[in-house]
Amino acid sequence: MNSLELVTRLRTFLPPEAVLHEKEDLRPYECDGLSAYRQTPMIVALPQTEDEVAQILRICHASKIPVVARGAGTGLSGGALPHAEGVLLSLAKLKRILELDPVARTARVQPGVRNLAISEAAANYGLYYAPDPSSQIACSIGGNVAENSGGVHCLKYGLTVHNILELRVLTIEGELLEIGGGGLDAAGYDLLALMTGSEGMLGIVTEVTVKLTPRPEKAQVVLAAFDDIRKAGDAVANVIAAGIIPAGMEMMDKITTRAVEEYIHAGYNLEAAAILLCESDGATEEVTEEIQRVNEIMKQSGAIEIRTSRDEAERLRFWAGRKAAFPAAGRVSPDYYCMDGTIPRKNLAKVLSGIEALSAEYGLRCMNVFHAGDGNLHPLILYDANRPGELELTEEFGAKILQMCIQAGGTITGEHGVGIEKINQMCSQFKTGELEMFHAVKAAFDPDGLLNPGKAVPTLRRCAEHGAMHVHRGEEKFPELPRF
Amino acid sequence: MQEIIDQFADTIRAAARESASLLIRSGGTKDFYGNRTANPDGSEGGILNATAYTGIVDYEPTELVVTARAGTRLAELETELRKRGQMLAFEPPHFGPGATLGGCVASGLSGPRRASAGAVRDFVLGVRMLDGRGDDLSFGGQVMKNVAGYDVSRLMTGSMGTLGLLLDVSLKVLPLPAAELTLRLPMNEAEAIDKMNLWAGKPLPVSATCFCDGELIFRLSGAAPAVRAARTIMGGVEIAEGAAFWQSIREQTHSFFQPGKQLWRLSIKSTTPPLSLPGKQLIEWGGALRWLAVDMDADTDAVHTAIRNTAKDAGGHATLFRSDGPCASVFHPLAPALMNINRRLKEKFDPKRIFSPGRMYPEI
Numbered sequence: 001m002n003s004l005e006l007v008t009r010l011r012t013f014l015p016p017e018a019v020l021h022e023k024e025d026l027r028p029y030e031c032d033g034l035s036a037y038r039q040t041p042m043i044v045a046l047p048q049t050e051d052e053v054a055q056i057l058r059i060c061h062a063s064k065i066p067v068v069a070r071g072a073g074t075g076l077s078g079g080a081l082p083h084a085e086g087v088l089l090s091l092a093k094l095k096r097i098l099e100l101d102p103v104a105r106t107a108r109v110q111p112g113v114r115n116l117a118i119s120e121a122a123a124n125y126g127l128y129y130a131p132d133p134s135s136q137i138a139c140s141i142g143g144n145v146a147e148n149s150g151g152v153h154c155l156k157y158g159l160t161v162h163n164i165l166e167l168r169v170l171t172i173e174g175e176l177l178e179i180g181g182g183g184l185d186a187a188g189y190d191l192l193a194l195m196t197g198s199e200g201m202l203g204i205v206t207e208v209t210v211k212l213t214p215r216p217e218k219a220q221v222v223l224a225a226f227d228d229i230r231k232a233g234d235a236v237a238n239v240i241a242a243g244i245i246p247a248g249m250e251m252m253d254k255i256t257t258r259a260v261e262e263y264i265h266a267g268y269n270l271e272a273a274a275i276l277l278c279e280s281d282g283a284t285e286e287v288t289e290e291i292q293r294v295n296e297i298m299k300q301s302g303a304i305e306i307r308t309s310r311d312e313a314e315r316l317r318f319w320a321g322r323k324a325a326f327p328a329a330g331r332v333s334p335d336y337y338c339m340d341g342t343i344p345r346k347n348l349a350k351v352l353s354g355i356e357a358l359s360a361e362y363g364l365r366c367m368n369v370f371h372a373g374d375g376n377l378h379p380l381i382l383y384d385a386n387r388p389g390e391l392e393l394t395e396e397f398g399a400k401i402l403q404m405c406i407q408a409g410g411t412i413t414g415e416h417g418v419g420i421e422k423i424n425q426m427c428s429q430f431k432t433g434e435l436e437m438f439h440a441v442k443a444a445f446d447p448d449g450l451l452n453p454g455k456a457v458p459t460l461r462r463c464a465e466h467g468a469m470h471v472h473r474g475e476e477k478f479p480e481l482p483r484f
Numbered sequence: 485m486q487e488i489i490d491q492f493a494d495t496i497r498a499a500a501r502e503s504a505s506l507l508i509r510s511g512g513t514k515d516f517y518g519n520r521t522a523n524p525d526g527s528e529g530g531i532l533n534a535t536a537y538t539g540i541v542d543y544e545p546t547e548l549v550v551t552a553r554a555g556t557r558l559a560e561l562e563t564e565l566r567k568r569g570q571m572l573a574f575e576p577p578h579f580g581p582g583a584t585l586g587g588c589v590a591s592g593l594s595g596p597r598r599a600s601a602g603a604v605r606d607f608v609l610g611v612r613m614l615d616g617r618g619d620d621l622s623f624g625g626q627v628m629k630n631v632a633g634y635d636v637s638r639l640m641t642g643s644m645g646t647l648g649l650l651l652d653v654s655l656k657v658l659p660l661p662a663a664e665l666t667l668r669l670p671m672n673e674a675e676a677i678d679k680m681n682l683w684a685g686k687p688l689p690v691s692a693t694c695f696c697d698g699e700l701i702f703r704l705s706g707a708a709p710a711v712r713a714a715r716t717i718m719g720g721v722e723i724a725e726g727a728a729f730w731q732s733i734r735e736q737t738h739s740f741f742q743p744g745k746q747l748w749r750l751s752i753k754s755t756t757p758p759l760s761l762p763g764k765q766l767i768e769w770g771g772a773l774r775w776l777a778v779d780m781d782a783d784t785d786a787v788h789t790a791i792r793n794t795a796k797d798a799g800g801h802a803t804l805f806r807s808d809g810p811c812a813s814v815f816h817p818l819a820p821a822l823m824n825i826n827r828r829l830k831e832k833f834d835p836k837r838i839f840s841p842g843r844m845y846p847e848i
Binding site: 103171201214215289373375416 | 544641660662681686688751803
C-alpha cells in the first residue's frame with residue numbers, strides 16, 4: 001500500500017485533520033527530545049479513541065506497515081523517532097482523565113494525559129502521582145509507561161513500574177489486552193512489568209490506571225557543600241547507612257553549580273567541588289528528626305557548608321538550581337548531549353574522574369548531575385553542532401562514558417531508554433543469548449516486528465558489524481530495517 | 485559454583501532432548517501451591533533440586549542491594565540483612581525452614597507489608613537464569629534504575645518456575661524501621677474496609693493491616709516520632725505480642741488458617757465492600773487481599789464459580805491457595821488474548837515445555 005492509499009483508508013474513519021501526510025505537516029514529528037536524530041514519517045495519524053487506534057493497527061498489520069507510537073515527544077533517546085515508511089501514531093489526543101477514585105487512590109487515564117495533570121487533578125484530595133520526571137509538565141503518562149520513567153523522588157517512591165496497576169494495551173493485530181487489575185497483583189505472568197519500559201515495541205497503551213500517593217505533611221531539604229566529590233559520595237552512603245531513605249538526594253559538580261547559579265541565584269557555594277541536596281518528607285515530627293540527623297551526618301562527612309531550608313520558598317529555591325541544570329547547560333553551550341548511565345554509588349568517584357579524563361582528551365566540557373540516591377548519573381556533554389565533527393566526537397565521548405558505567409557494574413540507561421541512541425551500547429551490556437531472548441519476547445507480542453522497528457534491541461548483525469565501541473552512529477541509517 | 489551451574493544446564497538439556505518435564509524445587513515449602521504437575525503421558529516428571537547453589541554473592545548495605553544465589557535459605561538471607569539493620573521489605577512468607585530465595589521469587593508471594601512497601605516483583609532488580617535450552621542469561625542488574633532491555637527479571641518473578649531456573653537474584657533492600665507498634669480496634673468488617681482505605685489516603689506510617697474476628701489490627705512503622713504522632717491520631721490499644729501476630733499472618737500459623745479447609749486468596753480492589761461468600765474471611769493489605777476459608781464439604785463447582793465471579797467483579801482474581809485434593813485450576817482463568825501472550829512467552833523461554841508444564845495453566 002502506498003502512502004496515498006493509506007491516507008484514503010485511514011480517512012474512512014478518521015477526520016481529514018487527523019491524518020497528516022504533507023511534508024510541512026510531518027515536520028513537527030521528525031524527532032522527539034533527542035533532536036540529533038531526525039526522520040520524517042510517511043504518515044502521522046492522530047486518533048482520538050481506542051477504537052480508532054485499533055483500526056489503524058489492524059490496517060498496518062494487514063499491510064505490514066511499521067508503527068511508531070509517540071506521546072508528548074519529550075523522550076531523550078529517540079524512542080519516538082519516526083520510520084520513513086511507517087505510520088507515526090500520536091496518542092496526544094487521547095488525553096482525558098477517565099476516572100479518579102480518591103478512596104481507592106487510583107486514577108484511570110488515557111495515555112496522552114500529562115504526568116503533572118494527574119497530580120493536579122488529585123491535589124484536591126491530598127493525593128498525587130509520585131513519579132516526577134523532570135519533563136513532567138509536558139511528558140505523557142503513556143510515554144512514562146513506555147520508558148519506565150523515574151524522577152528525583154524514586155528512591156523512596158519508586159518508578160513508573162511501582163506506581164501503575166492496570167493497562168489497556170492493543171497488540172499490533174488490534175487485539176485488546178487487559179493487563180494487571182484492580183487488586184495489587186494479577187493472574188498469569190507479570191505482563192505489567194514487561195510492558196513497562198518496553199519502548200513501544202510490544203503494544204500500544206490506550207489506558208493506564210495509576211496509583212495515587214498521599215501528599216506528605218511536610219518536606220524540608222538540606223543543602224550541603226563539599227570540597228571533594230569523594231566526600232560528597234561518602235556522605236550519600238553515610239545517610240543510607242544510618243537507615244534513612246531520603247525523599248530525594250541529588251548531587252551536582254562544580255561546573256554545573258556555577259552554570260546554574262549564574263542565572264538561578266539559588267545561593268550555592270561556588271567554590272564547592274560538589275553540592276548535595278538531601279530532602280526529607282513525611283509527618284512533621286518525622287521530618288524534624290530526620291533533618292537533624294542528616295545535618296549531623298553531613299557535618300561528620302566533612303561538608304564545608306550546610307544549610308537547611310527554613311520555609312517552602314527556600315526549599316523550592318534550593319531545588320530550583322538542580323532543576324535548572326539542563327537549561328543552564330543550554331545557556332553556557334550552543335548544544336548539549338545528555339547521558340543516562342546508572343552505577344553502583346560506591347563507584348561514583350572513579351567514574352567521575354574517568355569522565356574528567358575523557359573531557360580533557362576530547363576537549364569537550366562536561367557537566368555532571370547525579371540522582372545520588374539511586375546511582376543514576378546524567379553527564380551533560382557541552383558541544384557546538386555547527387562545528388564540523390563535534391557531534392561525532394561528542395557521541396564517541398558519550399559512548400565511552402556508557403562503557404565505563406557497564407564496567408563499573410551499572411547500566412547504559414537508568415531512565416531515558418535505549419531508543420535509537422544507545423542501541424549500539426546494548427551490544428556491550430548484553431550477550432548474544434540475552435539479545436536473542438529480547439527479540440523472542442518481542443516476537444511473542446509482535447511476530448512481524450512492526451512496532452517501533454529498529455529500536456531498543458539491536459540485531460545481532462548490527463552488533464557484529466559495528467562492534468561494541470567506536471561507532472559513529474548515524475553513518476548508516478537503520479541498516480537492519482526492511483524497506484517497504 | 486560454575487560446576488553446579490553446568491550440572492543444572494546438563495540436566496535441563498537432557499530433559500529438553502527427551503521432552504521430559506522438570507520440576508524446579510529446593511526446600512519444597514511451596515509444593516502445595518499451584519496445579520499438580522505431571523508429564524503429558526501421565527508419569528511424574530523429574531525434579532531439578534536447586535538447593536546446592538547457595539550463598540550471598542554481594543551485599544553492600546549502603547547500596548541497598550543484595551545479590552544471592554537462588555538456593556540460599558531465605559532465613560539465612562534475612563538474618564544477614566538484619567545484622568546490618570536491613571530487611572526484605574515485602575516480608576515474604578517462608579512456609580517452612582527450607583524456604584529459599586529462588587522459591588520466594590518464583591512463587592512471587594509477599595507478606596503483610598506488601599500494601600505499603602511493595603511486592604517481591606517491586607524489589608527484584610536483576611536475575612541470572614538458565615532458560616529451557618540451558619542457556620545462561622542475565623537480565624536487569626544490581627542498580628535501582630535500569631531500563632536497558634525488557635524487564636525479564638520481573639517477568640520471572642511469580643512465574644512458578646515455568647520459564648527457567650533462577651540462579652542469582654539481586655534485590656533492593658530497605659532499612660528496618662526504627663520503631664514499630666501494633667494496635668487493635670474493635671469494629672465490623674464494613675467499617676474496617678472504610679478505615680483501611682481512609683488511612684491509606686493519608687500520610688500515616690501504616691505498614692500492615694488485618695481484619696479478623698471483629699477487630700482491625702494494624703501496625704505502624706517508621707521513625708519513633710512519626711509512629712507516636714500517628715498513634716495519637718488513629719487510636720487503638722497496643723498489642724504486646726505485635727511481632728508474633730504479624731509472623732502468624734505471614735506464615736499462616738494464625739488460627740484462621742487452620743488445616744482441613746480450602747483456602748482461597750482473592751486479590752481485589754481495596755474498596756470492595758464485604759464479600760458475601762460462604763466460609764470465613766480474613767482481610768489484609770488495606771482491603772486488597774481477602775482470604776477465604778471454605779469447608780471441604782462446601783467445595784462444589786458452584787462455589788468455585790461464585791468465588792471466581794466475585795473476584796472478577798471486584799476487579800481482581802481468585803486463587804485456590806491451599807486445598808487437600810489435587811486441583812487442575814488453581815489460578816484464575818486468563819482472557820484468551822492474555823493466555824495467547826502467556827503461551828507464546830512460555831514457548832520462547834522453554835520451547836520444549838520442560839519446566840513444570842501445567843503448574844500455572846494447562847496451556848503453559
